[in-house]
Structure formats: C-alpha cells, structure tokens
Amino acid sequence: MIAHFSPPNLRPQGPARLVGETSARISGLILRITGVMRNRFGRLQSVFAVPGGDCGDEMVRLQRRWTRRLQRLESVLQYIDAHGDDQIDVSALASMASISPFHFHRVFSSHVGEPVLAHIRRLRLEKAAFRLLFMQCSVTEAGALAGYSSPAAFTRAFRLHFGVTPKKFIRGLIQARPETDGCSAALPAGPEYRHIPELGVIGVKRRGGYNRSPWEAWRALRQFLRRTHPGTSPGMRVGIPLDWPEVTPDALRRYEACVESDAAADGEFFRKQVGGGTYAVFLHRGLYRNLQAAHESLFWHWFPRSGIRLREGPVLHIYLDPAVRGNPGSLRTEICIPVEMQQPARVVLQGRQCQALAGA
Numbered sequence: 442m443i444a445h446f447s448p449p450n451l452r453p454q455g456p457a458r459l460v461g462e463t464s465a466r467i468s469g470l471i472l473r474i475t476g477v478m479r480n481r482f483g484r485l486q487s488v489f490a491v492p493g494g495d496c497g498d499e500m501v502r503l504q505r506r507w508t509r510r511l512q513r514l515e516s517v518l519q520y521i522d523a524h525g526d527d528q529i530d531v532s533a534l535a536s537m538a539s540i541s542p543f544h545f546h547r548v549f550s551s552h553v554g555e556p557v558l559a560h561i562r563r564l565r566l567e568k569a570a571f572r573l574l575f576m577q578c579s580v581t582e583a584g585a586l587a588g589y590s591s592p593a594a595f596t597r598a599f600r601l602h603f604g605v606t607p608k609k610f611i612r613g614l615i616q617a618r619p620e621t622d623g624c625s626a627a628l629p630a631g632p633e634y635r636h637i638p639e640l641g642v643i644g645v646k647r648r649g650g651y652n653r654s655p656w657e658a659w660r661a662l663r664q665f666l667r668r669t670h671p672g673t674s675p676g677m678r679v680g681i682p683l684d685w686p687e688v689t690p691d692a693l694r695r696y697e698a699c700v701e702s703d704a705a706a707d708g709e710f711f712r713k714q715v716g717g718g719t720y721a722v723f724l725h726r727g728l729y730r731n732l733q734a735a736h737e738s739l740f741w742h743w744f745p746r747s748g749i750r751l752r753e754g755p756v757l758h759i760y761l762d763p764a765v766r767g768n769p770g771s772l773r774t775e776i777c778i779p780v781e782m783q784q785p786a787r788v789v790l791q792g793r794q795c796q797a798l799a800g801a
C-alpha cells in the first residue's frame with residue numbers, strides 16, 4: 442500500500458512497483474466484493490436486524506424467485522437438447538429465461554458449469570462423434586447435421602475439441618473397445634422390438650459420473666414426490682443417460698430420473714415427453730451399477746452384428762422392480778435402444794399389448 446500512495450517522483454520502479462500496484466488492485470477488488478456482498482445481503486440483514494421483521498415471508502419470496510429461475514433455466518436446457526442441431530439464438534434463450542442477454546451468460550455459466558456457446562458446441566460435437574461411431578455417418582454427413590458449412594470446418598472444430606481428427610478419433614475408440622468375451626458375458630437377454638408410446642413424465646437431472654449421478658437424481662425425485670404428492674403411487678420409472686462415456690468426460694455426463702406422473706414442473710423438476718418410437722428392448726437382471734457394462738456389451742458386441750440402424754434419441758432404462766434390499770441381484774431393468782424398424786412391432790401401453798406398425 443505504501444508504494445501505491447508514494448508521490449510520482451518517489452514511486453518505486455521495477456519489481457517493487459509491480460508489487461505495490463498488485464497490492465492496490467487486490468485491495469480495490471476486496472472493497473468491490475465487499476460492496477457487492479453488502480448490497481446482495483442487505484435486505485436479509487435488515488430483516489434479521491429489525492425487531493418484528495418478517496423473516497419468514499422474505500425467505501419465501503427469495504425461495505420462489507430462485508425456483509422460478511431454476512425452472513426457466515431447465516426449460517432452456519431442454520430446448521437446447523431438443524434443438525441442438527439447429528441454429529440457436531442466444532438472445533432467444535435469454536428471453537426464454539426472462540434474463541437480459543448480458544446477465545444470462547453469467548447465470549448460465551454458474552448453473553451449468555460452462556458458457557452457453559461452449560455448451561451448445563460441445564453437445565453438437567459429441568453427438569457428431571456418436572453418429573460417426575454408431576450410426577454409420579460419414580464425416581460430411583456428421584458435419585452437416587451438426588450445422589457446419591463444410592467438412593473442413595467440421596474437422597477443425599472436431600480437432601479443437603477432441604484433440605484429433607474425426608477419423609483418428611473413431612479409429613482409436615475401435616482399437617480400444619472392450620474385449621469380445623467380456624462383452625458377451627455382460628450381454629442382457631433380448632432383443633424384443635417394441636413401439637413405446639410417448640409418456641408424460643416429471644423428472645430431474647444430475648451431472649457427473651454414472652456411478653453417482655443416477656442415485657443423486659432418484660433420491661432428489663423421490664423426496665420431491667413425497668413432498669408434493671404424499672401417499673400417491675408413482676407410475677413407470679424411466680432413467681435416461683443422455684451422454685455416452687465414449688465421447689463425454691465423466692464430470693459432464695447428464696442423467697435424468699423420470700416418473701410417469703401428472704405432477705407440475707417446479708424449479709429444477711421439469712416435465713417432458715419420453716419414448717415415442719421403436720426400440721430394441723433388452724432385459725438386464727442384476728445390480729444397477731452393472732448397467733454400464735451391459736451398455737458396453739450391447740453397443741460393442743450386439744450392435745455391430747445386428748444389421749439394425751440406430752434412430753436419433755436417447756437410450757431409456759425402464760426399472761421394473763422397486764429397489765428392494767432383500768435380493769438386489771434380481772432387479773430387472775429394460776434397456777431400450779431407439780432403432781429404425783420396418784416390420785410390425787409390439788406396442789406396450791400401461792400393461793396392455795396390441796399390434797401396430799413401427800413408427801406409426
């Protein structure tokens with residue numbers, strides 16, 4: 442601080458001057474942060490300080506405002522997931538969230554953990570990598586679907602994100618794929634081809650590795666339903682792993698826990714439609730933590746030999762049994778992979794079965 446307030450002709454030079462200026466900047470930054478915190482929490486301080494202040498009402502208002510913000514941000518994220526291949530206007534997203542465009546960037550980064558444009562770009566490139574790997578798309582097709590004007594532009598963006606070109610990326614994954622024997626051992630029973638109609642669900646999303654995020658999501662959803670719909674029995678339980686371990690870093694993977702219910706959206710708990718199309722359904726028996734190995738066996742062992750084309754859309758996990766403690770090794774989970782089918786497929790709707798053309 443002495444260096445900062447020295448007269449100009451006596452101001453230190455070289456390293457000493459640098460230290461002084463740095464100290465001044467740090468002091469100013471601390472003052473600004475203190476001012477911001479004082480302004481942010483001034484209302485709450487006044488409520489607690491004034492005798493008779495209605496703290497309960499103030500906290501309720503703040504909670505409602507935060508809930509509305511979470512609900513709008515979740516609507517933005519659902520829109521990005523549904524229109525990831527389209528040209529997305531960030532100003533329109535800000536309007537959807539009822540936030541100014543300048544403020545929206547900061548709020549989105551704080552909520553999601555990455556800037557909105559980086560989030561959209563990453564999802565597009567990861568979906569393009571999946572299309573290259575499992576949907577037999579060429580580099581030109583994958584780039585066009587991801588919104589790039591030319592294969593060269595797509596290759597540059599792909600290399601910038603993954604560190605290698607698309608062809609080298611796919612070649613490396615194929616060379617490092619799991620051994621065939623191990624995949625065969627974890628292969629679930631099936632498939633059975635079904636047309637699953639759209640279901641209206643209430644859900645919540647959690648981020649992180651699939652060894653942790655599903656449990657966090659289901660715990661949050663159970664607590665929400667117990668609080669808002671006590672005594673009611675939930676409908677079909679559906680888990681949706683939105684990202685692929687082959688292309689998405691562990692910390693950025695997303696998992697949605699969903700229950701067929703008429704509950705209204707509230708904060709981070711959203712409503713959406715799931716299903717709607719033909720699926721190859723496999724029956725997995727055993728612990729939920731073994732579902733990842735079952736996924737690897739299906740996509741690296743069954744799928745290359747099936748001759749089936751995948752359809753756009755996430756894989757669904759339909760949990761048939763409650764999480765009982767007696768014999769968790771007998772838990773049944775249906776792994777539903779979206780596929781393209783031309784022949785008739787069985788329709789399953791609330792336990793009733795009938796025949797319909799796939800895709801009808």
